[in-house]
Amino acid sequence: MSASCCDACLRRGYLVGLLAGRIAGLLDRPGCRPGGLLALEDAELAMAVGGEGTDEAIDFLGRFEPRRARADLRHAEVAAICRHHDGYPALLRDLGDPPATLFCCGRVELLAAVDEEPAVTIVGTRDASPYGLDVAHDLARGLAAAGVTTVSGMALGIDAAAHRGALGARGATVAVLAGGPDVAYPRRHRDLHRQIRESGLVVSELPPGQRPYRWSFPARNRLMAALARMTIVVEAGESSGTLITAEVAQDLGRILAAVPGRVTARVAAGSNRLLREGAPVIRGASDALDELFGVGAHVPVPLSPADVDPLQRRLLDAVEAGLDVDAICEFAGVPVNEGRAALARLETRGLVRRDGLFGWEPARTRR
Amino acid sequence: MPPVLASVPTFALEGVDAREVTVEVDVRQGLPVFTVVGLPDTAVREARERVRAALLNSELEFPLQRLTVNLAPAWVRKAGASFDLAIAVGVLAASGQIPAAALRGCAVSGELSLGGALRPIRGALSIAIGCRDAGFERLVVASEIAPEAALVEGIEVCAVPNLSRLVDLLHGRWRPDPPLPPSRDEPFAARELPDLADVRGQADARRALEIVAAGGHGLLMVGPPGAGKTMLARRLPGILPPPTRDEALEITRVQSVAGIGAGRLATERPFRAPHHTISAPGLVGGGSRPRPGEMTLAHRGVLFLDELPEFSRQALEALRQPLESGAVEITRGQVSLSFPTRVLLVAAANPCPCGVGGERCECGTIARERYRARLTGPLIDRVDLVCQLAPVAAASLAPGVAASEGSATVRARVITARERQAVRLAEAARSPSAARDTPAAVPSCNAELGSRATRELAALDRRASRPLGEALDAGVLTGRGHDRVLRVARTIADLAGADRIAREHVDEALGYRATGAGRVTA
Numbered sequence: 004m005s006a007s008c009c010d011a012c013l014r015r016g017y018l019v020g021l022l023a024g025r026i027a028g029l030l031d032r033p034g035c036r037p038g039g040l041l042a043l044e045d046a047e048l049a050m051a052v053g054g055e056g057t058d059e060a061i062d063f064l065g066r067f068e069p070r071r072a073r074a075d076l077r078h079a080e081v082a083a084i085c086r087h088h089d090g091y092p093a094l095l096r097d098l099g100d101p102p103a104t105l106f107c108c109g110r111v112e113l114l115a116a117v118d119e120e121p122a123v124t125i126v127g128t129r130d131a132s133p134y135g136l137d138v139a140h141d142l143a144r145g146l147a148a149a150g151v152t153t154v155s156g157m158a159l160g161i162d163a164a165a166h167r168g169a170l171g172a173r174g175a176t177v178a179v180l181a182g183g184p185d186v187a188y189p190r191r192h193r194d195l196h197r198q199i200r201e202s203g204l205v206v207s208e209l210p211p212g213q214r215p216y217r218w219s220f221p222a223r224n225r226l227m228a229a230l231a232r233m234t235i236v237v238e239a240g241e242s243s244g245t246l247i248t249a250e251v252a253q254d255l256g257r258i259l260a261a262v263p264g265r266v267t268a269r270v271a272a273g274s275n276r277l278l279r280e281g282a283p284v285i286r287g288a289s290d291a292l293d294e295l296f297g298v299g300a301h302v303p304v305p306l307s308p309a310d311v312d313p314l315q316r317r318l319l320d321a322v323e324a325g326l327d328v329d330a331i332c333e334f335a336g337v338p339v340n341e342g343r344a345a346l347a348r349l350e351t352r353g354l355v356r357r358d359g360l361f362g363w364e365p366a367r368t369r370r
Numbered sequence: 371m372p373p374v375l376a377s378v379p380t381f382a383l384e385g386v387d388a389r390e391v392t393v394e395v396d397v398r399q400g401l402p403v404f405t406v407v408g409l410p411d412t413a414v415r416e417a418r419e420r421v422r423a424a425l426l427n428s429e430l431e432f433p434l435q436r437l438t439v440n441l442a443p444a445w446v447r448k449a450g451a452s453f454d455l456a457i458a459v460g461v462l463a464a465s466g467q468i469p470a471a472a473l474r475g476c477a478v479s480g481e482l483s484l485g486g487a488l489r490p491i492r493g494a495l496s497i498a499i500g501c502r503d504a505g506f507e508r509l510v511v512a513s514e515i516a517p518e519a520a521l522v523e524g525i526e527v528c529a530v531p532n533l534s535r536l537v538d539l540l541h542g543r544w545r546p547d548p549p550l551p552p553s554r555d556e557p558f559a560a561r562e563l564p565d566l567a568d569v570r571g572q573a574d575a576r577r578a579l580e581i582v583a584a585g586g587h588g589l590l591m592v593g594p595p596g597a598g599k600t601m602l603a604r605r606l607p608g609i610l611p612p613p614t615r616d617e618a619l620e621i622t623r624v625q626s627v628a629g630i631g632a633g634r635l636a637t638e639r640p641f642r643a644p645h646h647t648i649s650a651p652g653l654v655g656g657g658s659r660p661r662p663g664e665m666t667l668a669h670r671g672v673l674f675l676d677e678l679p680e681f682s683r684q685a686l687e688a689l690r691q692p693l694e695s696g697a698v699e700i701t702r703g704q705v706s707l708s709f710p711t712r713v714l715l716v717a718a719a720n721p722c723p724c725g726v727g728g729e730r731c732e733c734g735t736i737a738r739e740r741y742r743a744r745l746t747g748p749l750i751d752r753v754d755l756v757c758q759l760a761p762v763a764a765a766s767l768a769p770g771v772a773a774s775e776g777s778a779t780v781r782a783r784v785i786t787a788r789e790r791q792a793v794r795l796a797e798a799a800r801s802p803s804a805a806r807d808t809p810a811a812v813p814s815c816n817a818e819l820g821s822r823a824t825r826e827l828a829a830l831d832r833r834a835s836r837p838l839g840e841a842l843d844a845g846v847l848t849g850r851g852h853d854r855v856l857r858v859a860r861t862i863a864d865l866a867g868a869d870r871i872a873r874e875h876v877d878e879a880l881g882y883r884a885t886g887a888g889r890v891t892a
Contacts, residue, residue, distance in 0.1 A: 129735070130735055131735050132731070136735065327574075327758055329571060329573050329758075329760045339576075339577045340577055340874075344874050344877030344881050345881075347877045347880035348877055350846050350880070351840045351880070352844070353844060356846075362758050
């Protein structure tokens with residue numbers, strides 16, 4: 004672990020953590036981006052924050068003890084990888100302000116892998132529609148089946164759906180956090196955070212224990228955009244933070260694609276605008292793979308059909324079509340009492356599940 | 371004239387019960403003062419004016435002496451005008467205008483008009499029941515409410531139009547016609563109930579409604595606005611079995627106390643649909659002078675909560691305990707009242723805040739999650755079935771489409787299923803082990819079975835229990851949901867006329883069960 008990060012970079016990483024609150028004072032205005040601040044040298048950054056912050060930073064730079072920091076990292080089970088190490092993804096160097104150190108929890112090898120095997124970043128609004136959640140989930144699942152890593156931000160809504168889709172297909176997924184890598188934010192995603200740490204990778208620019216600041220979300224977004232060859236916006240409103248990721252991806256020359264939403268839906272206004280401006284249309288994992296590897300170069304593995312009898316097949320088709328219970332039973336040609344019973348059996352087998360309160364939907368996370 | 375003391379029994383309403391109150395009247399020499407003591411409220415105190423005018427207008431004498439009226443027991447608060455008649459009779463007896471012996475074994479209750487006529491009061495049925503239970507032989511009430519009081523057997527109800535007639539009666543100079551209790555064989559279809567045949571389509575909801583009617587389970591209907599949730603709920607009383615005589619008496623008693631009775635025996639079960647802005651006391655009863663809430667008004671009938679997530683959390687929380695125990699206890703000062711609250715709970719909700727649901731829903735995750743949390747919060751454990759209503763398809767409304775099954779047909783099946791339950795429950799009640807853990811005194815339907823009785827009476831063979839085990843293993847069913855699925859499966863089997871619960875009954879019950887664990891976010 005000690006070999007993966009040099010002392011200077013480690014100090015830099017902790018300096019950003021120390022000054023996170025001060026930087027917030029400088030940047031916490033709506034629309035303000037970290038800009039060049041994070042590109043500054045240590046001493047310049049110390050001067051930039053000004054006032055007491057400068058004194059504090061200079062004092063810190065003088066008395067930083069790498070050995071203690073490394074002991075803390077070991078204790079928190081966090082790995083640090085600096086830009087001078089082989090495990091640091093070269094893609095990040097495309098940024099004008101690449102982080103000196105990445106703090107990681109989980110499978111560190113996924114980080115360098117994004118250079119060889121392209122990854123896809125899936126982002127979108129936190130307040131997503133059921134359609135958006137399903138698309139994000141299926142997209143990540145399909146990409147995972149094709150061996151492509153999914154990068155996202157573990158936020159509510161689209162981000163979480165993408166991570167879950169990838170995890171469900173036992174695929175690789177990387178969560179880039181706005182706080183320390185060991186801090187589950189939002190708290191509601193504690194379980195998801197644990198799962199990603201166990202079978203994927205959680206990575207952050209901020210040292211362990213650090214809470215996220217408003218400025219650290221756009222800062223995190225630039226990392227998400229840089230880590231992948233392609234960024235797919237699933238659903239984004241007109242002023243969504245997701246569009247920052249999209250903008251950075253475009254600036255870095257990455258592929259920026261979007262999933263079409265209904266033209267009247269507010270949650271899809273931003274993503275539809277990207278399409279209008281020429282972003283490739285993504286209808287599913289195969290479209291994304293075509294963009295990434297060229298048409299037909301990389302065929303996604305079809306999801307295994309379940310072993311079901313003809314009645315169950317008809318019911319599944321009807322559920323897939325989004326029908327209500329009456330219509331499902333009519334389609335399958337059974338009275339409603341038998342239809343309900345058959346649906347319960349399919350639910351127990353994990354082939355359908357309840358869609359909130361409104362009837363049934365195909366279960367995508369299982370098998 | 372020597373000072374004379376008279377005492378006249380009457381009754382005060384406490385909840386849906388009647389408490390005996392003795393009106394003591396003391397008439398003695400002194401300044402002509404008329405005092406009422408014994409915690410009277412304003413209406414009781416005003417009885418002085420009504421009694422004086424009523425006596426004088428009936429050509430009776432109002433003694434110009436010192437009059438003291440005591441309402442015993444003195445510590446109970448007395449409210450309302452129903453003590454008028456007892457006070458007037460007491461004054462007449464104390465001033466020697468009627469023979470005191472004539473009052474033996476006789477209770478009176480009524481409000482007086484200034485002209486001396488008797489006015490109807492609320493809760494005649496409760497008062498008659500209290501009167502009989504206290505061992506009186508006769509009860510004097512206004513003519514209008516006498517038929518209602520006469521529903522109680524074992525007591526003579528005297529229908530008296532006014533004070534002069536009452537004096538004649540007590541002097542033995544007149545006898546009222548015995549009031550005719552409404553015939554017990556009166557056809558139950560006295561009132562036109564909405565018919566299930568009016569509802570087109572909605573097979574899922576119709577099936578759920580039938581199961582609910584047959585087993586007394588709680589139902590949640592989910593569907594977009596205009597799908598017919600309220601329409602279906604209103605048809606539930608029409609497919610429930612008609613009330614038995616005892617149940618009808620309970621229903622009538624509540625309606626009479628609340629002042630909404632028809633003055634005769636209720637022939638159908640009540641249907642109450644309070645608006646979602648109702649307060650907790652409005653729902654379960656309460657207030658400084660406790661009045662029955664909507665739940666009590668729906669006793670032995672249907673309580674329909676439309677727009678369930680819009681109800682206040684307090685109101686929904688207040689529902690839980692009365693739903694469980696079938697009665698609500700309200701304590702005010704020194705008095706503790708009990709209102710019956712045995713209702714069939716039917717709730718309705720939109721699938722999401724925008725009400726559209728499914729593919730066309732435009733609600734965001736956050737809004738939907740918040741909505742669902744409100745919905746599944748306090749009441750979901752009282753809901754045994756969830757059914758889904760589809761938006762009405764134009765085709766099903768077109769003329770010429772065959773009419774749906776009518777209420778009478780469904781009711782016949784429900785009654786048969788209820789009879790099967792009754793036989794089984796009666797057998798179980800005779801065996802000492804079963805009834806012990808039931809919260810209700812005697813369960814009258816499958817939904818009221820306690821957990822032990824459920825396992826005994828809804829026993830499964832190995833084949834039938836397999837889906838339950840699988841569902842538990844797959845994590846789609848919790849241990850708590852297990853018993854509820856069993857009770858619903860028992861009802862489905864009863865509807866199918868099966869003695870033993872089969873696998874398809876369990877499967878169907880699983881298909882209808884309510885889940886709190888459904889998903890909104892991915």
